Each structure stands twice: as C-alpha cells, then as structure tokens.
Amino acid sequence: MSEPTTEELLDITLTVNGVRRQAQAPARRLLSDFLRHDLQLTGTHVGCEHGVCGACTVLVDGAPMRSCLMFAVTAQAHAITTVEGLGTIEAMGPVQQAFTECHGLQCGFCTPGFLTTITAYLEENPEPTEHEAREAISGNLCRCTGYQNIVKSVLRAAEIRRERAAGTRP
Amino acid sequence: MKPAPFVHHAPRSVEEAAATLAQVGHDGKVLAGGQSLIPILNMRLASPAHLVDINQVAGLAEVTLTPEAVRVGALVRHARLEHHPEAYAALPLLRQALTHVAHPVIRNRGTTVGSIAHADAAGEMPAVLALTGGVVEAVSTAGTRDIDATDFFLGALETSLAEDELVVAVRFPRFATGTGTAFLERARRHGDYAMAGVAAAVQVVDGAVRDARLSFVSVTDVPRVVDVTDQVRGHEADGLDWRAVAPTVRDQIEPEGDIHATAEYRAMLAIELARLALDEATAKSVAAQYDSAAERGIAR
Ligand SMILES: Cc1cc2nc3c(=O)[nH]c(=O)nc-3n(C[C@H](O)[C@H](O)[C@H](O)COP(=O)(O)OP(=O)(O)OC[C@H]3O[C@@H](n4cnc5c(N)ncnc54)[C@H](O)[C@@H]3O)c2cc1C
Ligand code: FES
Ligand code: FES
Numbered sequence: 382m383s384e385p386t387t388e389e390l391l392d393i394t395l396t397v398n399g400v401r402r403q404a405q406a407p408a409r410r411l412l413s414d415f416l417r418h419d420l421q422l423t424g425t426h427v428g429c430e431h432g433v434c435g436a437c438t439v440l441v442d443g444a445p446m447r448s449c450l451m452f453a454v455t456a457q458a459h460a461i462t463t464v465e466g467l468g469t470i471e472a473m474g475p476v477q478q479a480f481t482e483c484h485g486l487q488c489g490f491c492t493p494g495f496l497t498t499i500t501a502y503l504e505e506n507p508e509p510t511e512h513e514a515r516e517a518i519s520g521n522l523c524r525c526t527g528y529q530n531i532v533k534s535v536l537r538a539a540e541i542r543r544e545r546a547a548g549t550r551p
Numbered sequence: 552m553k554p555a556p557f558v559h560h561a562p563r564s565v566e567e568a569a570a571t572l573a574q575v576g577h578d579g580k581v582l583a584g585g586q587s588l589i590p591i592l593n594m595r596l597a598s599p600a601h602l603v604d605i606n607q608v609a610g611l612a613e614v615t616l617t618p619e620a621v622r623v624g625a626l627v628r629h630a631r632l633e634h635h636p637e638a639y640a641a642l643p644l645l646r647q648a649l650t651h652v653a654h655p656v657i658r659n660r661g662t663t664v665g666s667i668a669h670a671d672a673a674g675e676m677p678a679v680l681a682l683t684g685g686v687v688e689a690v691s692t693a694g695t696r697d698i699d700a701t702d703f704f705l706g707a708l709e710t711s712l713a714e715d716e717l718v719v720a721v722r723f724p725r726f727a728t729g730t731g732t733a734f735l736e737r738a739r740r741h742g743d744y745a746m747a748g749v750a751a752a753v754q755v756v757d758g759a760v761r762d763a764r765l766s767f768v769s770v771t772d773v774p775r776v777v778d779v780t781d782q783v784r785g786h787e788a789d790g791l792d793w794r795a796v797a798p799t800v801r802d803q804i805e806p807e808g809d810i811h812a813t814a815e816y817r818a819m820l821a822i823e824l825a826r827l828a829l830d831e832a833t834a835k836s837v838a839a840q841y842d843s844a845a846e847r848g849i850a851r
Contacts, residue, residue, distance in 0.1 A: 388556045408559035408602070411593075430552060431590035432657060444630075444659045450589045451660070454559050455582070455606055498656060519742055520654030 393453050397422065398466030408454050413437040415453035416463060424464040426493050428522070435521035438494040439463050445501045464493035467500055475541040476500050476534070485534035487525035494521050499535050508539055554589070555598035561607050565690055565719055568608055572715045573692045575601040581717060582606070583625060586653070586661035587669045603717075611719060614638055620685075620722040621645065629658035629666070629676075641725055642683070647734035648675040648750060654742040668718050670703075670710045670773075673744045675734070677704060677774040682750045682766040683723045684776075689716040704773040727762070729843070730754040731835025733828040736768060737820060739811060745769050746812045747820040751828035755788040755836040763796075763829060770806040770821040777803045779829075788837055793829040797822045 390405040397420060404419040411430070416422045416439070428434035430449045437449040440462035448461075468474035476499045479485065486492045495518060502509070502517045509517060514535035515528070523531060560575075562568040572579055579601040582588055591597050605611065611626040614635050621638045632638055633649040652658055652666065652675050666676045667687065679685075680700045687698040689712060703710050712718065726732065736748030748768030754761045761784065765777045779796040806817035 389558075391559070407556060409554040409556055409592075411553070411589075414553075430593045432586060435654075435656065438656060441660075445656045446660045447586075447656060449593070450585050452559070452582075452585070452589075452604075454561075455585070455604055516741065517655075519740070520656050 391454055393419075393457055395453070395456055395458070396460045398462055399460075406453055408452065410453045411449055412439070412451040412453045412456045412461075413448040415456075416448060416461070419453075422463050422465055424493050426490055428490070433522070434491070435494040435498065436491050438497045438521070440497055440501055443501065443504070445498045462497065464496050467496055474500060475545065476503070476538040478541055479534040479538035480531075483530050483534040483537050485526065485530045491521060491523040491525075495523070495531060499538060502535075503539055503542060507542060509535060511536065552593050552595055554592035555595060557599060558601045560601060560603045562603065562605065563607055563609060565608060565610070565717065568603055568605055568717050569690050569692050569715070571601075571603050572717060575603070577714050579603055579714070581668070583665035583668075584628065584661035586657050587665065587671070605717070616641055618725075620724045622720050622722045623663050624720045625662060625664040625718055627663055629653075629661050629663055630655065632663050633658065642723055642732075644679055644682070644726075644732040644734060644750060644752070645723065647732060648679045651675050651734065651736050651738075651745065651748065657742075664718050664721055667703075667721055668710065668712065670705075670708055672704075672707060672771060672773060673769045674774075675736070675745075675748060675750075675768055678748065678750050678766040678768045679734075680721060680723065681774040681776055682752055682764060683726070685724060686722045687712075687718055688720045688722065689713075690719050691716045695719075701775065704775070706773060726752055727754050729756065729836055729839050730762070731832040731837070731839060733831035733835065735824045735828045735831070737824065747806070747817050747824060749821060749824045749828045751825065751832040753788075753829060753832040753836050755833060755840065758787055758789065758837075760784060760786050760788050760791065760833070763832075765800065765825055765828070767804060767821060767825075770804045770817055772805060788833050791833065793826045793833075796825070796829070800825050 388407045394403045413427050416425045426436040428436040432447045432450045438445050439448045468477050476496050514532050560571045580599040582602045582604040611624040613624045615622040621642050639646045663676050666674045685700045687703050732752045734750045736745035738745045745768050747770050750766045753763045763779050806814045808814040
C-alpha cells in the first residue's frame, strides 16, 4: 500500500454529555482536539499531549481517560463526559461545588482534568481518607495551587455527595 | 504536537486484523490502548502510514483461567486485570506489579499485552512475563505461534515479533504451589517509571528454600530471570539473610545512569530492593503453607 496523499475525512459520531454529536475529521484527530475544535467544547484542556499532565482527562463510558491519547475515531460510539457535563453554574456537580468552596483552583487550567478524575474516583471510593485523596489526584499536574486545597476539595466533594444523598441539600 | 496523517483500519476479527497487517507490512502499526504509541505519534518520533486499530476486534478482551496459567487477551486493560479477583487469587504477582504501572487513568486504557509488545525494559509487565516464564501468542496469516518470554525480548523496545504478527494474548503460568511473590520499586513519584524495580518469587518447602528467582525493571537490558536458587537451596527460610545473594545479583544486572539516578546508585537500589522483595516473598511462601496446612487440619 502507498502513503496516503490527501487526507480522508471520516464521519465521527460520539455521545458527548448525553447528546449525540457528529462531525467530520481525519483519522489522526485526537479526541481532545475533536472535542475542542470540531465540537466547540473547549472545557477540556490540553497541556502536554503525552499523557503526563492530565488536563485533558475525560470520562469514557464513565472511566477517566486521557483524551490526548485517544483518537476520535476510536472513541466512536462511546459515551464521553467532559467537564461541561458535570454540572452548570446553577446546578454544580459535587466536585465543582467543592472546588468553589475550598478554593481548589487558581488559574484553572488544570481544573477540568481534576474535576473529571475526582468525579469518577468518588464513584469508586465515596469516603476517601486524606492519603487516598492525595493518591487519587497524583496523575494530574497543577502548577499553581500546591495541591493543599485540591486535596481539601476531594474530601469536601465526598461530604457534599453524602449530604445530597441524605437530602439535606437540594 | 499532532500525529502525521495515517490510514485508520478497524478490523472486527483476528483474521481481518492479520490480513490487514500482512497487506500494510512495515508501514503498519497495531494500535491497542495507545498509551505508549500515541505519545510517540504525537511527538512524531514515528509516523506509520497505517494504523491497525484492534479496539473493535471481537474476543480479545477476555481473562481466562486454566489450571496452568492466567491467559490475558490483547484488549484487556491493565485496570481490568488488576481488579480481576480470580486472576489475583491465581497469581497475586499480577496485581502486585500492576499497581505500579503508571497512574490509574493510564491503566484504564493501556493494555497488559500492549505493554509486553512494546517491550520497554522500564515496564513492569515484561518483567512479570519473564519471571513467570510466560508465553506470547502471536497470529499472522501464516498461522499461530507461541513465543517463550526468553525468546521474545531482544533489546530495547525490540521483540522477535514479525511486523505482520498480532499478539492475541499472553499466558502467565502459575507458580508452584506455596510460592510467595513480591513486587517492589522506587520511582521519583508514585506512578512514574521506576528508577529500579524487582519482582521476586520464592518457594519454601518444609521450612527450607527450594527455589528463588528475580526479574528486574530498568536495570537489565531486556526482561529476564535472575535465578539465585543455587546459593540458598536447602537453607532454612527462617532468619535467612538474603544479603548473601547481592554479588550474584550485581553480576547479572547492567544498570545505566540517567538524569534520575547514576548507574551505581541504580545497582545499589536494585540489590536492596531484591533483598526486601526476597524477604517478603519468603514470608508469603511460609504463610501460604501455614494456611494450607491449617485448612487440612494439620497445624493446630
Ligand atoms: C504518563 C504515562 C506513564 C506511564 N507509565 C508507565 C509505567 O510506569 N510502567 C509501564 O509499564 N508503562 C507505563 N506507561 C505505558 C502504559 O503502560 C502503556 O499502556 C503500555 O505500555 C502499552 O499498552 P497500550 O495498550 O497502550 O499499547 P499501544 O500504545 O497501543 O502500543 C504500544 C506498542 O505495542 C504494539 N502493540 C500493542 N498491542 C499489540 C498487539 N496486540 N500485537 C502486536 N503489537 C501490539 C503497538 O504497535 C506499539 O508499538 C505509561 C504511559 C503514560 C502515558
Ligand atoms: S494533555 Fe493529555 S495528559 Fe497532558
Ligand atoms: S490552578 Fe493553575 S494549573 Fe492548576
């Protein structure tokens, strides 16, 4: 077979935050770029593009994965949750609310990756210890906060989830 | 950076994948979890014209247990194997090692078979394949063949796999009954590649050591077994000083220096980790025998 000369555009269909989305892109389009450029969902951030920083983390069928290390064409037919899918300003997800309350962000560049990672983590471990909270975020890099408030946010988010489950908060 | 253009192939069966690989030849690469391959493509360290994406191939996502081995299909993600209760019971070393492979998010996508096919001497699972005396199952249009771990790893990121061969599974043989295992490593930060790591397997029978082996991460050129049995066979396990095997270990490792550690520091680290891992594996072997004796109602 010979080298491809012109790049073929593929029809790529994904379910993003519960909505079926479709766009054309070449096979080499990273899922992170597909979300940002082709679907205009710019909440997902891109830092390193080699899997180290975690800013691009999204949920694929509920499990956190690096969107810079997946091709959109491979994600085809899977359900993706981005930071936009975790809540709105009026109705924030527990992790979003905890980050606001605990000052878990400064510049906010790393935040989308933390929010998706922690949201999935708390599904698995709803009552983490401080040590576990630290370990849960060890795959994400933040250049501003020193992590103290992010750790606090993880613990606070777990609390908010429990409060909401008990119906003490709307 | 972004990958160079390529043609994406999405075969649905092993036969179709093998046919595609035969067709695209050296211009093609298999894409499994992509956690090693896509960074390389993003940095344009490689630009294959064809990617054979196996994520939709049927029948590759199974973990199968046989009396002899744990068989892991090419689409089994690290996280799935790590949390597989039967695989853990059959071969605890799998989970002991997998918790050190990158961060959980990477393990959600990366495959155990992919990490073995990638053959990085800094990877944990190649070392586990070596220590268990595992087998790689490869398929091409010419048929199927089993490749022993000893024949599989040739050099840095180099294997005996032909360019048209797909690994469909690897088999990790179980250890002899009562064998204890341990996996230890030191990285600058948990989840990073290890400065040095070691897997150990020790079998104690009637209080005496019968078998003791190691394999290393980041300190040998290819993953292979360092057998220290000769030095300790028949010794009483209780109170055994594993420092005695340090010279044997030192002779068989050839660490290199890098920005994280000098070669000499790596060697010291590997030897110390080996001692600790042998200690832990010995204790587990002894405990396993106590447990099974208790089950049979002997040791009361
Ligand atoms: C930030 C980061 C940290 C990491 N840290 C570690 C670590 O500490 N330890 C560690 O071991 N790994 C680490 N990894 C790598 C990770 O474990 C990879 O998932 C794994 O090495 C490769 O598996 P994969 O399925 O992603 O393979 P891919 O990236 O898809 O493929 C890797 C190579 O193997 C070939 N290949 C894959 N599957 C097959 C097959 N079935 N048949 C034939 N060829 C095949 C591909 O063609 C390619 O050449 C890290 C990765 C990242 C991004
Ligand atoms: S951009 Fe994906 S991990 Fe850094
Ligand atoms: S808040 Fe700025 S990088 Fe994390």
